[in-house]
Amino acid sequence: MATRELRASFAFVERNFNLTRRYWGWEVAWLVYSLAAALAVAFIGVAQDDPGLLQVLVIGTIFWNFLSIVFGFIGETVTWERWEGTLEYTFMAPVRRYTQLVGSTVFAVTYALIQMVIILVVMMLFFNLEFTGGNFVTAGTFLLLGSLSFVGVGMMAAILPLLYVERGDQMVFLIQSVILLFSGVYYSTDVLPEWMQFISQFSPGTYVLEGIRGGLIDGTPVTELLHNVWPLVLMGVVLIPLGVYVFGIAERYAKRTGKLKRVG
Amino acid sequence: MIEVMNEPKIAPMPVTSAEPLRRVGPPPPGEQPALLIEHATKRFVVGRKKKAVIAVNDVSISIRRGEIYGILGANGSGKSTLIRLVSTLLTLEAGRVAVLGHDIEREEMAVKRLINRVSVDAAFFKKLSPHENLAYAARLYGLDAKEARAEAIRILARLGIGEKRLSRPVEQMSRGMQQKVAIARALLTSPTVLLLDEPTTGLDPRSKLDVQAFVEEVRDTHDATIVLTTHDLAEADRLCDRIALINDGRLVAEGTPDELKSMVARDHGAEPSLESVFMTFTGKSLDEDIGDNDNEDDE
Numbered sequence: 001m002a003t004r005e006l007r008a009s010f011a012f013v014e015r016n017f018n019l020t021r022r023y024w025g026w027e028v029a030w031l032v033y034s035l036a037a038a039l040a041v042a043f044i045g046v047a048q049d050d051p052g053l054l055q056v057l058v059i060g061t062i063f064w065n066f067l068s069i070v071f072g073f074i075g076e077t078v079t080w081e082r083w084e085g086t087l088e089y090t091f092m093a094p095v096r097r098y099t100q101l102v103g104s105t106v107f108a109v110t111y112a113l114i115q116m117v118i119i120l121v122v123m124m125l126f127f128n129l130e131f132t133g134g135n136f137v138t139a140g141t142f143l144l145l146g147s148l149s150f151v152g153v154g155m156m157a158a159i160l161p162l163l164y165v166e167r168g169d170q171m172v173f174l175i176q177s178v179i180l181l182f183s184g185v186y187y188s189t190d191v192l193p194e195w196m197q198f199i200s201q202f203s204p205g206t207y208v209l210e211g212i213r214g215g216l217i218d219g220t221p222v223t224e225l226l227h228n229v230w231p232l233v234l235m236g237v238v239l240i241p242l243g244v245y246v247f248g249i250a251e252r253y254a255k256r257t258g259k260l261k262r263v264g
Numbered sequence: 265m266i267e268v269m270n271e272p273k274i275a276p277m278p279v280t281s282a283e284p285l286r287r288v289g290p291p292p293p294g295e296q297p298a299l300l301i302e303h304a305t306k307r308f309v310v311g312r313k314k315k316a317v318i319a320v321n322d323v324s325i326s327i328r329r330g331e332i333y334g335i336l337g338a339n340g341s342g343k344s345t346l347i348r349l350v351s352t353l354l355t356l357e358a359g360r361v362a363v364l365g366h367d368i369e370r371e372e373m374a375v376k377r378l379i380n381r382v383s384v385d386a387a388f389f390k391k392l393s394p395h396e397n398l399a400y401a402a403r404l405y406g407l408d409a410k411e412a413r414a415e416a417i418r419i420l421a422r423l424g425i426g427e428k429r430l431s432r433p434v435e436q437m438s439r440g441m442q443q444k445v446a447i448a449r450a451l452l453t454s455p456t457v458l459l460l461d462e463p464t465t466g467l468d469p470r471s472k473l474d475v476q477a478f479v480e481e482v483r484d485t486h487d488a489t490i491v492l493t494t495h496d497l498a499e500a501d502r503l504c505d506r507i508a509l510i511n512d513g514r515l516v517a518e519g520t521p522d523e524l525k526s527m528v529a530r531d532h533g534a535e536p537s538l539e540s541v542f543m544t545f546t547g548k549s550l551d552e553d554i555g556d557n558d559n560e561d562d563e
Contacts, residue, residue: 011403094376
């Protein structure tokens, strides 16, 4: 049973890998765009002649890129299949949704990691960046926890294209934009108005970026950042099972109303 | 770019009605049907006015193992909705569906392992090659990828698609070839019930004949029960052991092609053809769209 589910889960890894390979032109385009965007933002730090700001911006841009890829892959799972016309085929297969989630997550995290390393290397070469004294265990821990919480949010968002055939994908994009604004990607959340700071507490991005900056810039061990750890653990523990459960309800609704058939 | 390959022709098999030893007709008491549909009903709410449309209305069908069972109906008559209900892609409003005794709602996973479906649109990742699409299917169904690959090569060779062709994107294949790959993909999982939803619609005559010949071969070589929806009366006549006529979501007639033809000749004095059968029981021509009940496009 476990072997079968594992094999089925690998189906999504292999399929996504093959799709990435076949759409290699787009992959190059997206990588170049991500690199250009990261460099453009980082140059603001250079213009201000502020090495601290440069580090904040570089970390923000690199890790936001990572998190948004993970979120995007999960959140757009349904949209992607609907666009390809394979949604019914995949939903008809004897595969549990969590199996699909595991496969999609493994691929998304691997893909995002590769892109993150490429951008990081280019940034380090470009700006002679060094994170001497940085705590990489802390950064790695927050990257892992951040991935899990973003998978949870992504899973909840993936319901939207299932429920709203025409507008669902746009809603996923809006959620991503809101997380970007409220999570302090390029600035500390302290600069936000009070009401925005209140909302930023509910974004996993806030804790991930604070944790990674604490680790890489200040060398803070993860044990001293527990106030950023537990919200992420809580979000991962609650949102992933909740996402799978709510996705199940949405799938049943789609089957009741015939929305699986619609091609976007 | 669509590329039409020079495919070796498949010799069409002789057109025969049910072979003497084939078991045709509803299963006798005590025999478990391959597919049992009891009083299946499905309605959709469509349009801004939230109008309720009954797509499948109290349909009951019992299909024996090894049968090819045809479902005939005009566009929007409910035949594809019925196939989707059996495919677990829609939920039932009322009634029951069971595959080899497994209830579709209570044992969904078990049913999913027993069925596969080929739809009118081949439903592939178009940029992926047949090999990559089939590997995806094999893993989803828990098959060994290497064995599945060898089996796929064998099936596709039988359909006139050489191994060399299997590494290029599906989008570069003709519709006929795509449909053959879709059938090969379905067969790869050795389904007990194979649902063919208008598999030859839109194909050129030669591809149509190839696919039909292959369906006959599947019937003879695989232990599969086939449910086939079609517009093509000649195809239904050639392939199906029994035929059900669906009109406005209701089953209006059922029998072997010969039984149905004799019935219209005897009771209605009509010409003994499936065209007459269709016109007699539905009052429509096959090409007629049923606007109000065209739930599959409006749902």
